[in-house]
Amino acid sequence: MKGNEAVAHAAIRYGCDGYFGYPITPQSEVLETLEALMPWETTGMVVLQAESEVAAINMVYGGAASGKAVMTSSSSPGISLKQEGISYMAGAFLPALILNVMRGGPGLGTIQPSQADYFQATKGGGHGDYHLIVLAPSSVQEMVDFVGLGFDLAFKYRVPSMILADGIVGQMMEKVVLPPFRPRRTDEEIRKQCPWATNGRTGKRKRNVVTSLELESSRMEEVNHRLQECYREIEKAETRCEEIDTDDADYLIVAFGSIARICAKAMELAREKGIKVGILRPITLWPFPKEAVRKAADGKKGILCVELNAGQMIEDVRLAIHDCIPVEHYGRLGGIIPSPTEIVEALENKIIEK
């Protein structure tokens, strides 16, 4: 099935309580598939097409505040519209899942694939000092797996998670194994898991307040420190990446999402030519796998960052290794997808012959 369809199936099977969305190419199949599957008749999951992206993200805020497992999905211009709500959720310590199937920008841009929202996703996106947990799937199977992982991490740390996919993963069809059905949590279970949620006072518990507003500066600073402590914990425990043949390699390619797959093909072609390349694929873009990149870079002659943008992740790579070896960027813009041969040529021209 398609990556977008797979997300819809995975959400229902996870026991998701609500999806609030608004159609935009290349991710409309998420909403369409959910509507076709009609989970409100089976699991009771709410599926709602809101009047706009802004409405959808604020519905997510509301659902999350009551401890429900809720999500939304959109593509780049729509995700920009959601940024205010995302920042508010981060400030209010709310768990939720947001899927961005990236397309080319800026502005309305193009409907073709892109990875140009890396900065927006990993550095905050909205206002204020905050991060999302950002997962980058490179296959339809990971689109499925990251729905569960994204929700689990969001609830564990009370931080919104984002799946940062692109038009390729969203539109392509592959073989998938879907997880078993899990029932939605009962109100009792939600009360236990989310003692902070505003889901009605039972007995004599203190009033819960979910807000990102704090006018007393010293208390606001405290809230900010709590957020930062939480981020440090996530950095320690939840950094993920995949390495392919990095041990014997002379050169390293760092790429995420679907582009890492194209790089894997480029790696095969390069190795046929006798060029020893390895690939490091960050799976969590935030927290960025700094340690792994530093270790993988050790002893290499150079790094090529391949991204569908003008050079965004390359900044994190250079920071991770303190520029101790040459790092170059190769990317295509505007929805053009580089071919494996093109990537090998870039490696030869930008790194090897330099």
Place this chain on the structure above:
Amino acid sequence: MKQEIIIAGFGGQGVLMMGKILAYSGLMDDKEVTWMPSYGPEQRGGTANVTVILSDDRISSPVLDAYDVVVALNQQSIDKFSGRVKPGGILIYDSNGIHNPPVRSDITILPIDAMEATFRIGHPKAYNMVVLGALLEAMPYKLPMENVAKGLMKSLPERHHNLIPLNREAIEIGRKLLSK
């Protein structure tokens, strides 16, 4: 076994659907599969193409620049993809309306008249199934017909399952275009 295939033509010719049936047939034959379409406005009348990869092993890139088999259903697709057939590979094209046929000596070029064959069935919508038949016949990897039948069941919505016999007939006619 690994087959890297691209099918290209006009939007509306059934290019994506044909790729989908091929991918599902491969899935039913226990292969790893990837189906990567051109999407968006192209589906509605421009040029459309779909890359299908069938493999015994894990598939790396869904996007390629050289193919084992190219199926080109209009002049633009021939112009664009005939140079991207791997040496020793296969290029199948529908010869209708082609004024500039492909010329390469290092690949097998197979012109077919799928349009005429489709008219013989009297069901113009089965055009893509005729082409699929020709592709299945020419492809080095021989997909068992029973798995193609399962692929049809999987990829067609149930309300269209009554059309499966017609589709199978069209596939057989397509096969005969290239079986000697």
